[in-house]
Amino acid sequence: MPKEPYVVAHVAVALDGATTGFAPDAARYYELAATWNEDVTLTGADTILAQEPALASAPRPGSADGGPLLAVVDGRGRVTEWEALREAGHWSDVLALHARDTPPRRAGRTVPELVTGRERVDLSAVLRALGERHGARVVRVDSGGALLGALLEASLLDEVSLLVHPCLPSGTGNRHWRGSATTPARFDLVGSRTLADGLVWSRYRPAAGR
Ligand SMILES: NC(=O)c1ccc[n+]([C@@H]2O[C@H](COP(=O)([O-])OP(=O)(O)OC[C@H]3O[C@@H](n4cnc5c(N)ncnc54)[C@H](OP(=O)(O)O)[C@@H]3O)[C@@H](O)[C@H]2O)c1
Structure with missing residues (x-):
């Protein structure tokens, strides 16, 4: 178990x-x-959006073998630079965390996704699934105040x-x-x-x- x-x-x-x-x-x-030495880096859409302009032109050394998985809470489907994140050289792969009400994603998008919650991503279900499906033992949250506040509150x-x-x-x-x-x-x-x-x-x- x-x-x-x-x-x-x-x-x-x-x-x-x-x-x-x-x-x-x-x-x-x-x-x-x-x-x-986390298995998963958990972050929020606004943290990623703050980096997207820089990410678009950053070097892309490729995914990092043995590196953590990057999981991004993106309840409103605002993140676009998934490929750049995957190839940024820090993470082994990326995972988009959506809710059932997240707007439809672009056709042909290749990023794997996990859907939990209705209006917002269910953070508790996400953490459970990261352990059960991805074998995560340690999750490090790298975020600003919104995601931190939500995790603390729960x-x-x-x-x-x-x-x-x-x-x-x-x-x-x-x-x-x-x-x-x-x-x-x-x-x-x-x-x-x-x-x-x-x-x-x-x-x-x-x-x-x-
Ligand atoms: N000082 C540091 O150590 C540090 C670290 C990382 C980032 N930052 C900075 O922090 C800023 C961004 O911080 P932020 O607080 O605006 O954004 P954030 O940390 O990226 O958090 C926003 C994310 O949290 C989700 N969220 C918030 N409450 C939720 C809830 N109750 N249930 C489910 N999901 C919830 C939002 O969901 P939706 O997608 O549904 O909106 C959104 O995806 C950036 O400027 C970044 O550079 C600082």
Whole structure:
């Protein structure tokens, strides 16, 4: 019987918890991300859409043998650069995560898809299927606040890893973790390190009986 995967969200944040509006230390972020050696990288459509202009002209070394699977929550069918993602050299393959109400996909599209939920992708069902059908033991979430908030609200995260940057973000707008949980949740600190350039890496797990 396959176990549900361990799900960790590793996120670069500013002092106010924002995930955008500042320049994260990408080298350090990805160095630390290697800690979990994930089977699946789980991300959201808006994170991919933010990269699509760059992706369209980026080198395409091909899929990475032995690399993780990239699974993208795309409930509204907005992502288009599936081939570029597959060939970006980071992932062994890509998987489109849709809902039953996701608009019809382009004819001839080759990306494999998993359909769960009606109006939105059912994140819990996705994680179960990643374990059962794809043998995932570890899923690392690489996303901004919307997907993080939804996963936290549904108590689907086993760990939250914060790379805190000593800055405040620029600009305006709601960049924070967005869920609509009605009760506060508690977490236990399971590790913390001070790194160069004022960065702090802190890891938390949901507190028992929170
Ligand atoms: N600081 C970091 O570590 C970090 C990491 C990654 C990305 N980012 C940045 O974050 C920004 C994007 O963040 P974002 O928060 O706007 O987008 P996001 O993380 O990509 O999350 C949006 C995705 O979550 C899905 N979603 C949200 N709530 C859901 C729910 N309740 N059920 C099912 N699916 C749900 C949305 O579904 P639909 O498809 O249905 O809309 C959408 O696909 C980008 O600028 C990116 O560069 C920062």
